[in-house]
Amino acid sequence: MKQKLVELPEYGHETATCTFCPKMCRFACPVDRVEGSEASSPWGKMTMLRHLQTGEVSLDQGVLASAYKCTGCMACKQACLHGQELPPVFEAVRALAASRGLAHPKLAEKDEAMRLWGNPVGPKLSEELARRVPPSRFLRPAPVLVFFGCTTVKRFPNVLEETVRVLEAAGLDFAVAGPEKLCSGLPSLSHGYPERFREVALRNIALFANHARIVSDCPGAVSTFARKYPELGLPAHSKPEHLSVLLLELVRAGRLSPRLGRVRRAFYHDACHLGRYLGVYDQPRELLERVLGRKVEELAFHREMGLCSGGGGGLPLTNPELAAGIARLPVEEVRARGGDLLVSACPSARRRFQKADPDLEIVDPVSLLAAAL
Amino acid sequence: MSDGKLKLRPRLHDGGLEQELVAIFGAGAVSGRTEERIAYGRDLWPRGHLWMRQGRVPYPADWVVWPSTERQLVQLVELANRRRVPLVPYGAGSGVCGGTVPVQGGVMVDLKRMSAILAVEERSLLVRAQAGILGQVLETHLNARGLTMGHFPSSIYCSTLGGYLATRSAGQLSTRYGKIEDMTLGLKAVLASGEIYETRAAPRSATGPDLLQLLVGSEGTLGIITEGLMRVHRMPQSRRFRGVMFNEIEAGMEAIRLVLQKGLRPAAVRLYDELDTFIVGAKPREAEKKGFAAFLSRIQKSVEYRMLAWPEVVGFFEKMLGGKCLLVLTFEGAAEMTRLEESLALEVCAEAGGRDLGPEPGKHWWEHRYDVSYRQSPLLEEGYFVDTFEVAATWEHLSTLYRNVRQALSGKVVVMAHFSHAYAEGCSIYFTFAGRGADEAATEALYKEVWRVAMEAALASGATLSHHHGVGLSKAAFMRQQLGAGLDMLKAIKKALDPNGILNPGKLGVSE
Ligand SMILES: Cc1cc2nc3c(=O)[nH]c(=O)nc-3n(C[C@H](O)[C@H](O)[C@H](O)COP(=O)(O)OP(=O)(O)OC[C@H]3O[C@@H](n4cnc5c(N)ncnc54)[C@H](O)[C@@H]3O)c2cc1C
Ligand code: SF4
Numbered sequence: 113m114k115q116k117l118v119e120l121p122e123y124g125h126e127t128a129t130c131t132f133c134p135k136m137c138r139f140a141c142p143v144d145r146v147e148g149s150e151a152s153s154p155w156g157k158m159t160m161l162r163h164l165q166t167g168e169v170s171l172d173q174g175v176l177a178s179a180y181k182c183t184g185c186m187a188c189k190q191a192c193l194h195g196q197e198l199p200p201v202f203e204a205v206r207a208l209a210a211s212r213g214l215a216h217p218k219l220a221e222k223d224e225a226m227r228l229w230g231n232p233v234g235p236k237l238s239e240e241l242a243r244r245v246p247p248s249r250f251l252r253p254a255p256v257l258v259f260f261g262c263t264t265v266k267r268f269p270n271v272l273e274e275t276v277r278v279l280e281a282a283g284l285d286f287a288v289a290g291p292e293k294l295c296s297g298l299p300s301l302s303h304g305y306p307e308r309f310r311e312v313a314l315r316n317i318a319l320f321a322n323h324a325r326i327v328s329d330c331p332g333a334v335s336t337f338a339r340k341y342p343e344l345g346l347p348a349h350s351k352p353e354h355l356s357v358l359l360l361e362l363v364r365a366g367r368l369s370p371r372l373g374r375v376r377r378a379f380y381h382d383a384c385h386l387g388r389y390l391g392v393y394d395q396p397r398e399l400l401e402r403v404l405g406r407k408v409e410e411l412a413f414h415r416e417m418g419l420c421s422g423g424g425g426g427l428p429l430t431n432p433e434l435a436a437g438i439a440r441l442p443v444e445e446v447r448a449r450g451g452d453l454l455v456s457a458c459p460s461a462r463r464r465f466q467k468a469d470p471d472l473e474i475v476d477p478v479s480l481l482a483a484a485l
Numbered sequence: 486m487s488d489g490k491l492k493l494r495p496r497l498h499d500g501g502l503e504q505e506l507v508a509i510f511g512a513g514a515v516s517g518r519t520e521e522r523i524a525y526g527r528d529l530w531p532r533g534h535l536w537m538r539q540g541r542v543p544y545p546a547d548w549v550v551w552p553s554t555e556r557q558l559v560q561l562v563e564l565a566n567r568r569r570v571p572l573v574p575y576g577a578g579s580g581v582c583g584g585t586v587p588v589q590g591g592v593m594v595d596l597k598r599m600s601a602i603l604a605v606e607e608r609s610l611l612v613r614a615q616a617g618i619l620g621q622v623l624e625t626h627l628n629a630r631g632l633t634m635g636h637f638p639s640s641i642y643c644s645t646l647g648g649y650l651a652t653r654s655a656g657q658l659s660t661r662y663g664k665i666e667d668m669t670l671g672l673k674a675v676l677a678s679g680e681i682y683e684t685r686a687a688p689r690s691a692t693g694p695d696l697l698q699l700l701v702g703s704e705g706t707l708g709i710i711t712e713g714l715m716r717v718h719r720m721p722q723s724r725r726f727r728g729v730m731f732n733e734i735e736a737g738m739e740a741i742r743l744v745l746q747k748g749l750r751p752a753a754v755r756l757y758d759e760l761d762t763f764i765v766g767a768k769p770r771e772a773e774k775k776g777f778a779a780f781l782s783r784i785q786k787s788v789e790y791r792m793l794a795w796p797e798v799v800g801f802f803e804k805m806l807g808g809k810c811l812l813v814l815t816f817e818g819a820a821e822m823t824r825l826e827e828s829l830a831l832e833v834c835a836e837a838g839g840r841d842l843g844p845e846p847g848k849h850w851w852e853h854r855y856d857v858s859y860r861q862s863p864l865l866e867e868g869y870f871v872d873t874f875e876v877a878a879t880w881e882h883l884s885t886l887y888r889n890v891r892q893a894l895s896g897k898v899v900v901m902a903h904f905s906h907a908y909a910e911g912c913s914i915y916f917t918f919a920g921r922g923a924d925e926a927a928t929e930a931l932y933k934e935v936w937r938v939a940m941e942a943a944l945a946s947g948a949t950l951s952h953h954h955g956v957g958l959s960k961a962a963f964m965r966q967q968l969g970a971g972l973d974m975l976k977a978i979k980k981a982l983d984p985n986g987i988l989n990p991g992k993l994g995v996s997e
């Protein structure tokens with residue numbers, strides 16, 4: 113007595129499991145925490161998709177609108193006994209919409225930028241990168257290739273300079289990806305443009321070929337390289353890694369010796385792609401402890417249950433107020449607990465937090481390390 | 486783009502209502518969109534699953550609003566009285582009795598944007614929080630400060646403080662920490678008159694009947710609860726777990742009675758009958774599993790809840806299983822106390838004929854205590870209903886109650902039960918049942934029939950109809966039998982507080 117499915121039948125198991133579930137993961141979902149609507153809870157979004165599958169409603173009768181309300185943070189998977197992965201399901205709905213000309217106009221605009229420039233911002237990014245990084249670092253053979261995130265280049269150019277300075281201080285032989293700034297392709301994937309993702313991924317893979325370690329300060333980029341690039345031909349010897357992991361390694365090996373200055377109380381934010389996607393929880397904490405002279409403060413929701421910043425899945429484009437509300441949750445907690453420093457190893461999260469509370473000091477671990485050398 | 490085949494009932498309340506709602510709440514906090522109309526049309530009442538399975542939304546919401554202040558609620562109540570529009574207070578829709586189903590349309594008042602923790606008073610061990618906070622969010626923030634509320638319903642991930650208060654909820658550790666009514670020192674609510682009622686915070690009062698407790702359990706019919714002032718505890722220093730196996734359910738019941746009457750307060754007390762032991766509770770040590778038990782254990786992992794779909798197979802297993810009823814006990818608090826409580830409780834169990842299985846079954850239960858909440862989807866997808874029925878009675882009646890309800894249901898559905906939430910004077914029984922008819926209409930008819938006979942059997946056995954799920958729609962028709970003249974008192978109170986009947990009409994048996 114299974115139901116007949118007319119749309120996206122490949123996700124029949126996922127929608128049935130959620131539709132008849134008592135919404136067990138909702139406490140973990142940042143969208144649910146802020147919007148508090150049954151329709152945008154993980155359950156609600158999957159229920160709407162189920163109605164689409166069984167032909168009861170059409171894509172534009174709320175199905176697509178709710179499928180856009182997901183940051184891809186995977187907190188629901190963490191809270192789900194079945195380990196359901198919902199982001200790929202919503203990505204499929206978005207892709208279906210894009211293929212039928214129903215995509216959100218802001219996402220379509222970003223896709224056009226991706227088509228023209230290989231990044232979602234435009235030619236400015238390559239110019240900024242070339243301004244901040246010494247030309248000798250580009251296009252050189254070196255075991256380590258540093259790939260900066262697009263948001264880092266656009267919003268946090270100081271991180272480019274600090275990273276180069278720190279890695280030079282450690283005497284590391286490294287190159288920087290560029291000067292043409294390509295994106296990892298994660299936005300295309302999560303906005304519903306899998307073909308564009310493929311296009312940019314293949315360009316990156318060709319550039320990665322001669323490096324043993326691909327290091328990025330952008331958790332989304334690292335997780336995309338690690339999870340999605342191998343099936344497109346990324347060779348097994350190219351190991352994607354987050355910058356904080358490399359930095360800890362250098363500190364542990366004595367190649368970098370941070371001086372302990374004023375001991376500071378810092379809250380640490382677990383970025384979704386670093387934590388839940390890559391399982392990197394301990395290394396940034398240890399790095400920060402060595403730099404700050406004390407353990408980081410934990411937010412109430414941390415590690416596996418860490419709070420999303422609201423920056424993923426195109427949410428700031430499709431639902432800007434909701435995205436802003438999500439970013440407020442961690443910063444408000446830091447304020448309520450008397451903190452004045454929030455560390456996040458994700459540029460997009462820092463950007464969101466900064467907008468939510470312009471007066472709070474919000475930094476990348478590398479900035480603290482650079483200041484301590 | 487072409488419409489899907491689902492045609493939602495036209496709104497029962499419309500005509501300029503949206504503009505008035507937007508004037509109060511702002512456009513971002515009002516919705517009449519299709520996705521919200523559908524999503525708020527069912528809660529976790531299992532009939533909602535049947536509707537979903539049938540592709541129906543018989544009671545779509547007209548409007549949903551998300552208040553962020555009491556002031557807005559006061560304005561809303563004024564509007565509702567003026568236009569005679571029903572208001573349905575809404576937590577997280579995890580209620581299992583249809584308490585939020587908008588049977589008469591109107592405005593769903595979703596409290597989840599009022600979810601702040603307003604104050605933690607560590608000296609008095611109290612937390613003041615807004616009603617829309619999810620249980621697990623509140624608990625996690627308390628834990629970060631070394632505190633716990635001690636309220637762990639199986640729905641803690643998907644239910645709100647306001648919902649607990651409105652339904653007289655019970656957590657899995659209620660034997661130690663009490664039910665929600667025991668944890669509540671105060672609350673704030675917006676009444677149908679537009680007044681804001683706030684209780685004075687004191688440990689106890691002798692200033693007339695307890696009005697706080699009038700609102701606790703009012704299921705959205707007497708006021709919109711916006712805040713709770715809740716007792717909290719310091720995180721326990723130690724936790725101990727134990728499993729004890731009994732050859733028959735009565736022996737287990739007797740052990741619980743004696744443990745409680747000795748003055749011991751385990752945190753959790755859960756005694757599973759044979760089938761529940763097999764499907765959910767029993768995890769005897771691997772070493773114990775030989776022959777048939779080992780075979781059972783292997784298939785158990787793959788069938789779990791699905792087994793409830795095969796009554797013949799269940800009947801066969803029940804015979805084979807004969808006489809295995811697991812009692813799980815947990816203890817928490819200071820280390821010396823839990824050690825002592827555990828050893829005294831084990832003595833009592835041994836005298837009652839229980840076999841100590843060590844800490845493993847208790848630990849296993851603790852680690853998987855919410856798992857069962859996730860497991861029903863496959864059965865529901867295939868058109869079965871799975872429902873629960875939680876009654877309570879004094880020790881005098883408990884055994885009869887168990888037998889009578891089982892007897893009433895046997896042959897109609899597969900049924901299993903566990904005893905939890907124990908008191909010196911009695912205990913609650915939690916029946917789970919599953920079934921399906923030949924087609925959708927037959928399934929609906931069977932579902933109704935099963936509830937009718939179960940209620941009647943419970944009432945005839947001296948039980949209360951609900952220990953902690955509440956009444957909602959599903960038990961409303963039985964409230965006369967439950968309350969007798971008390972129902973007239975309740976109706977008179979309702980009439981006095983909400984003369985226009987705007988608050989959650991059709992629920993709790995207090996209005997049509
Ligand atoms: C898997 C599962 C496991 C469960 N386990 C337990 C358990 O262990 N113990 C237990 O007690 N219950 C349990 N329940 C039932 C349910 O979780 C509780 O009844 C819970 O208290 C409902 O909370 P809610 O926020 O979801 O309320 P809702 O379902 O939204 O509402 C329930 C009722 O309360 C009213 N209401 C809600 N909020 C307010 C408010 N702020 N002011 C006034 N009225 C309001 C509604 O109008 C409705 O009548 C379980 C349910 C499920 C699905
Ligand atoms: S992801 Fe898992 S927990 Fe969340 S609604 Fe779906 S089945 Fe339930």
Ligand code: SF4
Nearest residue numbers: 141182183185186188
């Ligand atoms: S991935 Fe994150 S935002 Fe998306 S449904 Fe799951 S918890 Fe919510």
